Amino acid sequence: xxxQTNDSFPIRIMGFFAAGLVLMFLLFSGMAAYMRHxxxxxxxxxxxxxxVAEQLLAEKLTGPRYFELDEPTTETPRPFLSPFQAKxxxxxxxxxxxxxxxxxxxVEQLIEKLTEPPPSRAIGTDRVNVWRLNLALDELx
Numbered sequence: 353x354x355x356q357t358n359d360s361f362p363i364r365i366m367g368f369f370a371a372g373l374v375l376m377f378l379l380f381s382g383m384a385a386y387m388r389h390x391x392x393x394x395x396x397x398x399x400x401x402x403x404v405a406e407q408l409l410a411e412k413l414t415g416p417r418y419f420e421l422d423e424p425t426t427e428t429p430r431p432f433l434s435p436f437q438a439k440x441x442x443x444x445x446x447x448x449x450x451x452x453x454x455x456x457x458x459v460e461q462l463i464e465k466l467t468e469p470p471p472s473r474a475i476g477t478d479r480v481n482v483w484r485l486n487l488a489l490d491e492l493x
Contacts, residue, residue: 459492
């Protein structure tokens with residue numbers, strides 16, 4: 353007499369194993385989605401360092417002792433001035449900083465030194481970066 357075997361037993365084990373894997377997958381993917389949701393709520397935008405540096409410079413280098421920006425134009429966008437616009441402000445700066453004729457001449461030389469050509473070299477005018485000019489102005493003796 354042959355012993356009767358239960359052929360469905362290994363299939364049941366494999367079914368339980370597969371169901372367990374599916375449940376574990378669903379559990380872990382749900383946990384990952386929940387953690388991403390929590391992290392997205394805490395995410396803060398990272399500021400652009402160039403914009404922050406420009407804002408800090410603009411705050412520090414303002415007042416009557418410094419060169420001021422005019423309204424931006426297509427030829428001289430922010431933070432640039434034309435050399436002519438910068439030279440128009442020398443008198444006010446010399447008065448505020450109590451500069452003599454030699455000091456005024458140093459400021460004029462500083463403007464000439466920091467004047468750069470337009471970016472395209474063909475279109476636009478020469479320009480002076482106001483923040484570089486103001487930083488260099490503070491370094492004058």
